[in-house]
Amino acid sequence: MALNFRKSGSRDNQMSRTVSVISLIACIVGIILILLDIGNLTDRNIYLMTGIGAFAAGIFIFLIGKSFVIARKKEDQENGHR
Structure with a gap:
């Protein structure tokens, strides 16, 4: 069980980092586009x-x-994982 939780946690961290990078790229592109012809x-x-x-x-x-x-972490807590 603990091994599955650790794998789940690393996937959550990887997804969180990936989504954060994608959102940062979108924000930077947005700022650049705004500044092109403000x-x-x-x-x-x-x-x-x-x-x-x-x-x-x-x-x-x-x-x-x-x-x-x-939500994923809360679900894991409710199911008895760490």
Whole structure:
């Protein structure tokens, strides 16, 4: 049982790191797109609109990824694993 928990924990950590990297990349891409043409603050500015979307998506990806890890750890605790 403990061996299975450790494997599960390492998978959770790997998933958490992967999701964090993906969300960080999305946020950085969003910031770069926003900064490319920030002088034109209209809804027709494709760089600005895409950048805002990518930045918001990065934050959303981060929060969803962390909530899955927390839910998985809580499920393991309820099943009697550490």
